Amino acid sequence: MKWLLLVCFSAGCAVSVRGAVVPSGDNVVLRELTGDQTPLRLRGDARVLRFLDGELLELSGVQSWGRLRVVEWRLIEGVSGIPAYIGIVERYGQQLSLREYNSGAQVLLEPDVTQELLAFIGKPVMVEGYIDASNQLAVVHYQILVEGEE
Numbered sequence: 001m002k003w004l005l006l007v008c009f010s011a012g013c014a015v016s017v018r019g020a021v022v023p024s025g026d027n028v029v030l031r032e033l034t035g036d037q038t039p040l041r042l043r044g045d046a047r048v049l050r051f052l053d054g055e056l057l058e059l060s061g062v063q064s065w066g067r068l069r070v071v072e073w074r075l076i077e078g079v080s081g082i083p084a085y086i087g088i089v090e091r092y093g094q095q096l097s098l099r100e101y102n103s104g105a106q107v108l109l110e111p112d113v114t115q116e117l118l119a120f121i122g123k124p125v126m127v128e129g130y131i132d133a134s135n136q137l138a139v140v141h142y143q144i145l146v147e148g149e150e
Contacts, residue, residue, distance in 0.1 A: 012064025018076070019059075021052045030059060030068065039067045045101060046070040048086060048124045048145040054079040055126070074102050078128035082140060086126045089117050098127055098137065108136045120144055 019032035021040070028050045029037045040059075042049055049057070049070070055078050061071040078084035085107065087098040096109045096117055101124075109117065110132070117125065124145040132138045 012062040012069070014060070015063045015068065016058070016060045017068070018056065020054050021049050021057055023050070023053060030057075038063070041067050041069040043069070046073055048101075048126075049073060051143065051145040052126065055084055075126070078126070078141065080128055080141065082128050082130060084126060084128045085137070086124060086145065089120050089123060089125050091121055095136075096121070098125065107131075110136045110138050113139045113142065117142070120146075 017030060017032055017038070019030045019038075022029055022031050024037075024039075028040045028042060030040055031037050040049070041061075056076040058074045058076060059068065059070050060073070061069045063069075075084050075086050085098060085100050086102075087100040087107070089109075090097050090099050090106070092106065092108060095111060096114050097106045098109060099106050109127070110129075126143045126145055127137060127139055128141040129137050129139040
């Protein structure tokens, strides 16, 4: 029976939580809406989350030994309270677009940010903004999610 408890504890429990991702020294923690803080283990596509600071996310994963291994994630809103998106910057004709991580949708970016983001084609970016009347993402704020570029 003791071995069964140890195996269950080691394997972890599936969890789904919401909160703000914040840096904490060399680690990244999720500050949950309840005030609890959970250290995160980020692998694969989730590694871009280490560059965030205060954005609201919904995370799903496996919690074991006090850490949450992130399996799936969804960015809900940026620090300014408006919708936020994470994706790869791509060229789309004369414009740039963002290939959004969670949905795979391609969102055209407003022409005003084209020159600023041209050097970051193929790189992950977090964009806060809203869809305007021309169905383009009007960018209020952006952050490059690459080491040394932020």
